[in-house]
Amino acid sequence: MTRPLTALVYGDVNLNILDGSAIWVQSMTEALSRCGVSVRVLLKAPIETPRLVDPLRSLTGVRVVDPFTESLAVGRSPLSAPEAVRILESLDASEPADLVVVRGLRLVTAASSSSLAGRLWTYLTDIPQSPLEFTPEALEQLEAIAEASRFMLCQTEELRDLLEAMVPAACGRSVLWSPVVPEPTFALPTRPALEGRTTPIQLVYTGKFAPLWNTLPMTRLPALLAEQGIDAQLHMIGDKIHDVPDDPDWSRRMREALEASPGVVWHGGMPRQAAMELTAAADLGLSWRAPQMDASLELSTKVLEFGALGVPALLNRTPMHEHLLGEDYPLFVADENDVVAAIVQVMTQPSVYAAALTAATASAEAFSMVASADRLAGLLARAFPSEPAALADRDRPLRVGVASHDLKFFSRLLDHLRSVPGVEVRLDPWSSLTTHDEEVSKDLAEWADVIICEWAGPNIVWYSRHKRPGQRLIVRLHRFELDAGWLSDVRIDAVDQVVCVSPFYAQLTAERTGWPVDRIVVIPNWVDVAQFARPKLPGVEFTLGMIGISPMRKRPDLGLEVLSLLRRRDRRYRLAVKSKLPWDYWWIWRKPEERADTEALFARLHDDPSVRGAVSFDGFGGDVPAWLRRVGWVLSTSDDESFHLAPAEGMASGAVPALLPWPGADTIYDTRWIHADPTTMAAAIHDTVASGAWDATAREAQRQVAASFPLDAVCDEWVRVLVDNLSPETARGTLAR
Amino acid sequence: MSEPLADTAPGDAPDDAEGRPSTDSARLRSQLRQAEARAERAERALERMERSAKYTVGSLFVEAARSPRRLVLLPRDLWRVWRLRKSRRGSGASTPVTRTRRDEVLDLDAARLLLPRASARPDAAFTIVGALNEELATAWSPYAAVTSALPHEAAEIVSAVGADVVVIDSAAALPGQPWSFLGDPAAADRQIAAQRLVDAARERGIPVVLLRTTSPAHTAFLEPLASQCDLILDGPGSSRGTPWNPGIDPAAWPMAGAGVGDRAVIVGTDPLTHSRVPLADRSLIQALAHALHGAGIHTITPDPRYPVVPARRAALASSAFGIASPLRVAPTMVGGSAGSLGTLASGRRLLGSTDVDLDRLLPRSSWARVTVDADTDLVAAIAAARVPLGDDERRLVLREILLNASVPVALDDLSHRLGLRAHPKACWDVSLVLTDPDVDAILLQSWRPREVLVSAPLAGRAHAVLAEHGIGVVVTHGAGTRDDLSLAASCPLVAAQVEITDPHAIADLLVERIAGMSARARPSDAALWSAS
Known part of the structure; x- marks a missing residue:
């Protein structure tokens, strides 16, 4: 962190009573203090016994705010949620807080619609404990809380998984904040042995x-x-x-x-x-x-x-x-x-x-305070990244404009850019691939130092023709754009960097477009390993997973073939699919060949005894990290892909990837994960499991993905490309480390 | 995504004396970012509000006030809103997962591709759809039309098949099973699917049974589902609430030969190596392992690569006796596992601790089991366990299993508990041919006939007494051949020349037929044949 952070902490709990909730306030405050954060702890109730408050006051950088003696509260009754929010807002107005750590559903709900929204680190335990107990009202409430939260602190993995499954906005925001065990201030006594004990x-x-x-x-x-x-x-x-x-x-x-x-x-x-x-x-x-x-x-x-x-x-x-x-x-x-x-x-x-x-x-x-403070420091670094060295000498913030019709693959990067000190971000949201408000685009072009076009569509065509002198123009090209006709309309001399997600697609771009190769670089997709690394459920080594099976070029039929081959040797293998289904996409389902292939796929599912009853369709949603807890192998059997994030996410989760050799796969993933055909893939899977090597193999895969395209490194590259050209060498070789 | 704010100053931020932006500027920029974020959140909140029922209903009333036609259609529109909200709420909630599936399916017919071909058995007396452990589904399948539904299709299958009962088996949630991780917070989609299954059953008036056959910790997360079930039963492996045994298929276990003398099969998870052994059992298990080693006994477990029942059969076939798993059934737990029953049905002795549920199910064949505890001479116990059951002993054991722990009996009991008219035991219903009906002897049969075939009407109150006990009387008017008797019978099985004074006469005939055993010595030429 380049500057000290300040925090407000409020747990909707009475600190006169010794229970877990009160201890949470104590330990959270201490952890923040250890991370160098200045903390103001707001009390809910007048002090009757100082046994929990005095230790707070003794912490470095911590001020206990007693609203009952500082004339902030009306009366001496414990603060209601609205009153607490009002006081927190007034404290924030006098000295803005970087983060507001709050606990208690009523309090958090009130805070979510206050000026504190967006900076909340919310800790909730008083939510439904089962998916069946969530009412529509509860879901709406939690959705609003999630959207107002920077992080949702979850006490356990179980709580996090449930929250993400039920509240889409919680996905990507939920982090673990386990109970903290304080260090004893005394030497642990030596107890007499139990055997032969004469004392009770x-x-x-x-x-x-x-x-x-x-x-x-x-x-x-x-x-x-x-x-x-x-x-x-x-x-x-x-x-x-x-x-x-x-x-x-x-x-x-x-x-x-x-x-x-x-x-x-x-x-x-x-x-x-x-x-x-x-x-x-x-x-x-x-x-x-x-x-x-x-x-x-x-x-x-x-x-x-x-x-x-x-x-x-x-x-x-x-x-x-x-x-x-x-x-x-x-x-x-x-x-x-x-x-x-x-x-x-x-x-x-x-x-x-x-x-x-x-x-x-x-x-x-x-769960020690030291370990917990260390984890908290990681969260703080993530939420408040340091000012990049590349921007240190600027006299004003770098203005970055992002123009796109679809930011789903850019959202996390966008969050990062918005949080980087020294960067201001504005958006030019195109309503479709080809439709935009030209006035808005002109304003952005006039304002921005750097323009990023996410997807190489007509957006980059327009911005290449409206580039301001001294401005930097970057475009990220995925895959389908190469088959579209507008790339020839791009004024490439105005484009500083063409970012591709893999060396294969960088080379393909160069071949198809004839653009200067020194401008075509690679920044891979990222994987948030911290989000995906979760404990596996029992028996996962026998569960194959596929994420996204539509359209049929994803070749789920080949995944099914792998399953069939495996189940002929061991009936414990199963396949879990997390995906929408082909008929969920009108542009897929209207194609006769897609319908025919889909019908053939499901006919086999029902008629082939080797796979019947062994495939589950687990729906679609953002809770992929939780879903991957049940998966031990992530398959990639597509005819072609630009990157295919699924195997990488699987690796981050502790699953082993298994890919067929689609073009460019070897420029992204280690060739040890790539198999010639379904038969070879099935044999490799079976041999790994039968030999007891699955666990070690999965750990190696996890290590690789953390070294190859971790979130923080990818974010750093994107910050760098804002001001500097990357080396065209990034477009060669393989991303696998 | 937010629009660039029109009032955002494109110019430079105010500098301090050294040409760097001041703290105030940083604060202003921070406030600007927060304002932009609030605008985005407000847009999303507006979208949510516009999707909400309140907004929809309000809009309907406004439209109705403007248009007479809309006024006329208002009740229908309100009904639709209520139905949609009800389907989303269920008895829990419509979740983002289910909302995504339902709201975005554009071709509902295509979604039927998810459903398997119906495993139609139109003649089946009992139709079960459910979340079932593979072993249970296999055991029940010969005696009922069983559809083991997967999470993504379960609710739709209930509609398609028309079940008598929906069963949710907690063992279906074990790793590797079709509903693995049901109840685990990491698999909320499975609970939602189970809720949809329950909702579909309740909409059709189909009773739902939760069968708990796993530990309390495993089923604790199923409590919200349990509260919606019509019946909760606690099978082997669960905590003792409402003990109930789902039964085994007696036809699946008997096998020839006595197995290999120096081999014992552990019928479940190996307690000798498993890490979850309770503290109280560890001493006994260690002692047993030592004694087995000393006796030269090699223990095996069923090969997990194969389906449970064939794997267990294969392991039993090559073993001299079975070892119960868990070795000790805690007093608070339900025993009588399928593995224990299957071992006994196969003609092997079972070595294990006291099991009150096995005692209850097989009260007269406790000698087939070798009970061990902390004070047992394990060497002698192992030696006793190695002695195979003789034919008569096997017959006795199978008889008790038939009467108390067989699938048709269990399913019949289930049907009765639910107040259903289905009669799953009907596959073993017997028409008893008698020349001189002894009503008392008939009623004392451990397996009562469903009807008696007599050549002439019965005298006195015999007919009425039999009828009171649910036993029909058919007058055959002298039919003598098997074919004639089969035509006269309404049951699938016909028994004749039965020594009716033997209370187990019919039961033993059934056992011999079902298990393929040779007939025991009888004073008469008793026979049991299929009427079809």
Whole structure:
């Protein structure tokens, strides 16, 4: 970052109460502080206990804004969402914030329609937890929130995947912001070994007291263990006892159990570090919850905290916890009996406790404050790129105009250019390939230092004829333009750079147009590896994927042939297709040959026993990174492509690409991924899986794509080409690294 | 995309004394970018508003106020808006995924290319459409018209096939299965497809059953779907809520030979190597592995490259006994897995821990199982497991499977629970030929006939008593040949010369026919033949 950033932080939570939401405010603020960001934290409620606020005040660059003492709030009631937004806006007006980090659905909704929109980093957990629970109103609400957000911070991968599937605007904006485990300010104590222990085994629970958190059954554990001859003490830390509308007496029973159950010590609420110190002295942590919680998209901060403090936890076996701790973590429990049995086991088998401890401490490492601040720094760098060296000596911002009828392949670059210091961007949106408002184009031509024509259509024809002296003109040519007739109308002497996405198409462009080869350069498509790199679901090595199968030149029939060959050897192979279907495009479906080929394809799907029932059509949408979690191989079987991003996205996701040799494929992808025909491709896939080499191969593929066309490098090239000509050598060789 | 703002100053930003842009200029440019972004968002919000039902309805009223013709058509137009909104909302929501598919399909007929040819069995007594695990679909297919639908076609197939019941099997969501990752947040499209399947079934009054056969953690995400199902059943592998066994096909398992003496097949995931073994089971499993090694027993698992049932059969055929997986069925879980039942049906003994569901299903053949726990002499247990079942023992086991754990019986029970009239067990309905009907003996049959064929009307209340128990009486008027009796019978199977005082007479005849076993010694020439 070239300049210090400022942030506003507000969680719609009462910082007088120790719970996960309050801890989030604390940890987010600390992480921002560690990244050198100046932070103003707005309080929701008047301070009754400073145990969570005082640590904030001690952080570098952090100011706690108390609206109740600074005459910003009306009255002393906790801030409502509209009132909080009003105060945030006033704080922003007095000192503009680069980012506004907010939590809480009501608050975020209000902020989305305020002047803070566009700079919001939103953190939501209070959203529907299942696709079936999203109402149209909720979808509209979240869509608006997504569009107002720079980033949507998702606590878990599960939440992110769900959000992207349901809210298209969340795609590309959703990033992980996992719970942060604070570093203890004390030395971790040495606990006596469990085997042969003469003192009680120490159990600990921290957090809220609520039915689904099993806190009432927990209070019975010391008594149950005593029946097994085990002396146990259970420490309960926290002061938030929930009221249960369906069971009005529950809170009273809970309080009584905390106060009177044998072997239970209730410490009430404690400052976080004090709670951690007490936890660290325990042998086992309790995070065992009701089965209904297994579907939660949230990861318990407590579990991570236990691990960081060297305290193995007893918790439910869920896919999320298996991913965190390993399938063979020994302390997964399902019910009270399991808990007692597990505790008996650890008392008698030191190796079990040792294994649990190792897994727990290892799992917490990625959630440390240091690791989290590092991840946050990456997000900040992405949102606030440095001023490029190439623009450093300018006396005013570089004015960049972008003219195009279709920005879907340029949108991410556009976002980047808009965020680069020293660059101003304006658009000339053509309503179609050939239709534009000439006055708008003239204004842009007059204003811009640099014009980028995305797609080499009539836009570049027009701008080549209206270029201002001293102006720079760049065009990006994809593929279909080479077959159109207007390129001969381009005044190429006015064009500084013709950008192609692959060396093959650069050479083809030179051959077809006769344009000077020194102006034809290559900047590849980008892959946002960070967005695509997500954990794979089980069994993916047997799942082939195809993204976009229309029109039929994409040759899904060849993909089907590969599947058929594989399934004759192993029935576990399947094919997942993410695509619209041919009849969804009127310009495709009106062609008799497309219809005939499509009918033949589906006839085989239904009639060929080797593929029947083994192909799923998973729809179409922007949630490709989440979809790729179920795919282990991404196929590219087209007759021809200019770049074909699908294999690259697959590689970024940790899948292995498998391509047929369409013209130019070897100038983009490593030839090891390119196979002569479907038979060879199927054999390679099978051999890789059967030999157990899929995992290592996928990792190599991921490494390659990160080296070949990562987002940040491609963005840097685009910034460079704004002011400098790239080397024509970029149009030769291969992009694969 | 935003228009270039007309009031944007094309000139230079104000400089500070050193010729660099001031902080104020940076702030102004930042504000300008934010204003442009707000304009873009406002445009998108306007688009959304124009697509919303509120706007549409308001527009309809305005048009109706302007035009008498539009006024007349207003109710129809409002109905259409409501239908569209309802279809989008469902009992959850229309999602961007489904909206894209439905709104942009220009050729609905073409979309039928997605549907398979109907697996028509017009004579089938029971038609099931669903999200089914391949093993379950295979087991059920001989006894019902089963269409295992894929996510992208499920709702449409319900319309096309006309099912008696829609079944969602949680095991269909396991990796490698047709609905893999259903319930996983990474596969929201699968849940939406399941919702469409449920909606299609409910629109047609077809009951929906959620069959949970996987762990609670796996099915937790299916709770929103579960709340919409007419019946939730907990099969083997799930948490014990409403235990129910989907049954096995007894015809699929019996095999000749005793297998290889030094081989044992693990009928599921290998607990000896699997990482998900519960803590409480690890000691026993380690001890068992040691004992097997000491006895020279080599364990195998069914080859995953092949469909489950043939793979398991092949593994069993080459093994002396089976080992249950999981080895121990927790008290809170449902047991009686297809692998365990199949092992017993194949004539092999099953080594495993206590399984209350197997006890319940096969109460009189517990001797076919070798139960192990922490105190068991595993060497002796392994030796006992290696002894194959004799013919009579196999028959007994198969009889119990037929009566309590076979697919037709399970599906019949399912039909009954749903209040359906379908009678999947009909394929095994027997017309019993009797010369001297003993009503009590008939009613004591473990497999009751559907009807009795008698040469003359029954005396006294016999006819009425049988009718009360759902057993019909057909007077054959002296029909003597098999052909004549077959013509008289309304059931697919006819039994004659049955020793009716043996309560298992009919059941054993059925077992022998279904499993291809040789007849046991009988005092009479009892026979069971197909009436068709």
